[in-house]
Amino acid sequence: xxxxxxxxxxxxxxxAAFEAAFQELAAAVRKNEPGCKLYDLxxxxxxxxxxxxxxxxxxxxxxxxxxxxxxxxxxxxxLAPTLxxxxxxxxxxxxx
Amino acid sequence: xxxxxxxxxxxxxxxAAFEAAFQELAAAVRKNEPGCKLYDLxxxxxxxxxxxxxxxxxxxxxxxxxxxxxxxxxxxxxLAPTLxxxxxxxxxxxxx
Numbered sequence: 001x002x003x004x005x006x007x008x009x010x011x012x013x014x015x016a017a018f019e020a021a022f023q024e025l026a027a028a029v030r031k032n033e034p035g036c037k038l039y040d041l042x043x044x045x046x047x048x049x050x051x052x053x054x055x056x057x058x059x060x061x062x063x064x065x066x067x068x069x070x071x072x073x074x075x076x077x078x079l080a081p082t083l084x085x086x087x088x089x090x091x092x093x094x095x096x
Numbered sequence: 097x098x099x100x101x102x103x104x105x106x107x108x109x110x111x112a113a114f115e116a117a118f119q120e121l122a123a124a125v126r127k128n129e130p131g132c133k134l135y136d137l138x139x140x141x142x143x144x145x146x147x148x149x150x151x152x153x154x155x156x157x158x159x160x161x162x163x164x165x166x167x168x169x170x171x172x173x174x175l176a177p178t179l180x181x182x183x184x185x186x187x188x189x190x191x192x
Contacts, residue, residue, distance in 0.1 A: 045189055
C-alpha cells in the first residue's frame with residue numbers, strides 16, 4: 001500500500017471555496033478510483049487555513065492514475081486560486 | 097472524526113526494533129480501541145528512518161483514551177529507545 005500525507009495552505013477567506021472544491025474532488029475519487037482506499041481532508045486544529053489530506057492507494061499505479069485523472073486535473077484548476085503556497089506532499093510506503 | 101498525522105525519526109540501526117514494537121502496538125490498538133478507525137504506519141519513501149502514522153478516531157474522547165491506554169504506555173517504553181527525536185504530532189479535525 002502506498003500512502004500520501006499532503007499539507008495545504010489556503011488563502012485567508014478562501015477556506016469555504018477550497019473545502020467545497022476539495023470535497024467535490026474527493027467524491028469523484030471515491031466514485032472513480034477503486035485503487036484509492038483513503039482520501040480524507042482535515043483541518044489542522046487551532047491553525048485556520050492549514051489542511052492535511054490522508055491518502056492510501058493499493059499500489060503505485062493507482063497513485064499515479066490519481067494524479068493523471070481528469071477529475072484531479074479539473075479540481076486542480078479550481079483549487080489552485082485558493083492556495084497560499086504549493087502543496088507539500090510526503091510519499092509513503094506502508095509497513096507490514 | 098479526529099485525525100492525527102505523526103512523524104517519527106528513528107535512530108540508524110533501530111528501524112527493525114521500532115517497526116516490530118510499533119506493529120505490536122498497532123495490533124493492540126485495533127483489538128482494544130473501537131473508537132480508533134485508522135492506525136497505519138508508513139516509511140517515508142527515499143528517507144530511511146523517517147516514519148509517518150495516519151490515525152483516525154471517532155471523537156476526541158477516543159483519541160484521548162488511546163494516549164492513556166495501557167498498551168500505548170507499554171509500547172512507549174519499547175519505542176522510546178529507538179527514536180532519534182521527539183515525535184511530531186499534528187492534530188486534525190475531519191472536514192465534512
